[in-house]
Amino acid sequence: MKHNSENWLLKVEGLTKIYGNPTQTSIDKTGPLFDSNICPDSGSIVACAQIDFELYPGEVLGIVGESGSGKSTIVKMLYFDMEASGGQVSFNRDPYIGKNILNLSNQSKRAIRNHLMGMVYQNPRDGLNFRFTSGGNIAEKLIMAGNFNVGTIRDKSKQLLEKTEVPVPRLDDLPAHFSGGMQQRVQISKAIANHPPLLFLDEVTTGLDVSVQAKVLDLIRELQQELGVAMVVVSHDLSVIRMLTDRTLVMKNGRIVEKGLTDQILQDPQHPYTQLLVSSIL
């Protein structure tokens, strides 16, 4: 339809990550049909292959699957934490239109990370520098975007902490002294510091206790509505997926086995694996 099918923000085509020395047929001999992502000939591991999807502005996309299905690998490649083995990723923002962002220089990649993307990791230690204060961690993002005024940096950091419901007086405390839920909030503050149009959330509530989990999810949902930011939410937890996402990709053995509207995936799953997954909800 005319209204938005060409307006995608991020387009992923054939994204692949393989460890080891694959043969020509490594991709053909792995996947859900073989119930394995290890190539029987070469022993190389196909972490994910042939990943195609589009993400639209303001949309929340879920990626669900069991441990080792390759879901985190996807966001790590998209955030340039990990190098892709192949594929094309387009970002529909100047000056990257028409380019495969996977092939950009490191400097351009970092510019994208600083201005157009945010990432919240499962482990706060991956997203925060524990030797810096929470304010310093947020400052890092602001500085990377060219802000060199301590007063402005501190004002903005305070606003961000307020928005993510971290007590502002803790601005100058080390995140190591924070609870797990609060560390995630600081990570979220950092991720949204430069108002990126795209946010990656990798198992952000895994490992938090239930009530803290709920509050962090509430926060993410509120921020999504307020900022209209597009999100890719990686989780093995279908209730997180149900609560946050509009559309969902289901992964198994490094492949997408099903994609669709989240309510459709949950209520009318088509693939045997998805049916098993959905029927396993407690």
Next chain:
Amino acid sequence: MQPILEIVNLNKSFTMHILQGKIIEALVDVNFSVAEGEIIGLTGKSGSGKSSLMKCIYRTYLSDGGKILFQSNEGTIDLVAAGDNEILHLRKTEINYCSQFLSVIPRVAALQVVAQPLLKKGVTAELANEKAMETLKALGLQETLWSGFPVTFSGGEQQRINVARAIIDPPKLLLIDEPTASLDPKTKEVVIEMLLALKKLGSTIVCISHDEFTLNHLVNRRIHLEKGIIIN
């Protein structure tokens, strides 16, 4: 006049892979059309396919074959074949689904739940809250509950929240499942009146109900389903 919704040879079955590929037929060759401004009542026993039909229209279920042609503001769209993003766009703007059971995000106050459709459209918080209060008042929900969490409410209270949310922003097509179940007769009448008012504003409604009173006072036409087949 061209129907706003035209369902052609719709089939839906479920393949249960966990049960050795057992196939359950839910809808068989369903054909009917709905004119603009009509209120259709879907009737039939439990398991006859009423909800499946509604979910096929909303695309919570993927149809096996056939067409569901919807006259959107941007032309005719086949809801069976449309892309996920088109469906998401329609859900935001033209088609609303109100399930039998309130399924809302936990830990959000009743008033916020009701105001949300307006907020999503970009209406100011103030205006949205005002409208939400108005709607809840009309449905007779006590003011003390407005700031409470609907998850903790009784069945009838939840039902009213659900209806309020469905009608606060009049959709072009409203799919509503048992709007008057678990309501006392007085509130039932209020809900029926509100849905009729919605119709006057130009909405088309497809409604599932077991309740004779509701059917008699609300719907223009009934479609009766038995084992996934329309019986007239």
Next chain:
Amino acid sequence: MIEEKKFVTQYRFAFIDEATKREIRRKLLKAIAIPGYQVPYSSPEMPIARGWGTGGLHVTLAIIGPKDIFKIIDQGSDASVNACNLRNFVQTMTGVETTLDTNKATIIQTRHRITEEVLNEDQIFVYQVPQPEPLRSVERYENKTRQMHGEADYAKMWVSLYEQFVRHGDIMLGAGYPVKVNGRYIMAPSPIPRWDIPNLNNSKAIHLFGAGREKRLYAVPPYTKVEPLEFEDVKFHIEDFKGIPCFRTGYKKAFLDELYYDDGSKHYVINDSNFLDKLVNKELPQQHENSYLNKLGNEA
């Protein structure tokens, strides 16, 4: 005696063999071509241990010629043990003239200071550098810091300055304040006091840095922009001696040392020994020009 026959008793000019000197010179040329960039080099064995000024010595010995006039200071002093020993060594190995006069020297080797007296286009200033990597405090892996330099990814360095300001109300770097050279590389200026940082900017002399233990050379060519890192609202500033003058000369516009006498009394005296001598002899040496110094009150 058998030893006299077996061993060479004559060292070659400037101790280092010619091939290695050429290697160091090539690396120095590269360093000058890319201001502030750290060039790895061979760092050959010297008769002193690494970490005792070998980097500076490598540079000096690689560039020195018979007509050069050599001066060496340690913390501003020509007379400290390290300076004396290295001066004797260079003199013995080259036979060049040595001097205490900053103005007269063509090569000045230093540890932790820049002379107060202004440098000219005919002079080369050689620094002994203990830690050439300015990012080491924020990133411990060499491959990472090299990548950070390569991509001008300096956010972490800036955050560490931000953190110091937040914790202490000021950027607490007394010596070795990081600078940006030619608008590109962040460079460790060796542990010179903040006082000396403005004197690197747009200097007429060539500044060569040698880190023997870390095997790195880098340079600031003449007339190159060197800026200390500072925020828009938290500025770099030099040491503040609160208007206290040198007790021997009454001079206020020089970097001062604290002296404690046996009776417990404290005195401030100019750190740069040659500069102090000149003032005492009323020779009025010409100082570096910079806005920080210009703001200070003139000599009493």
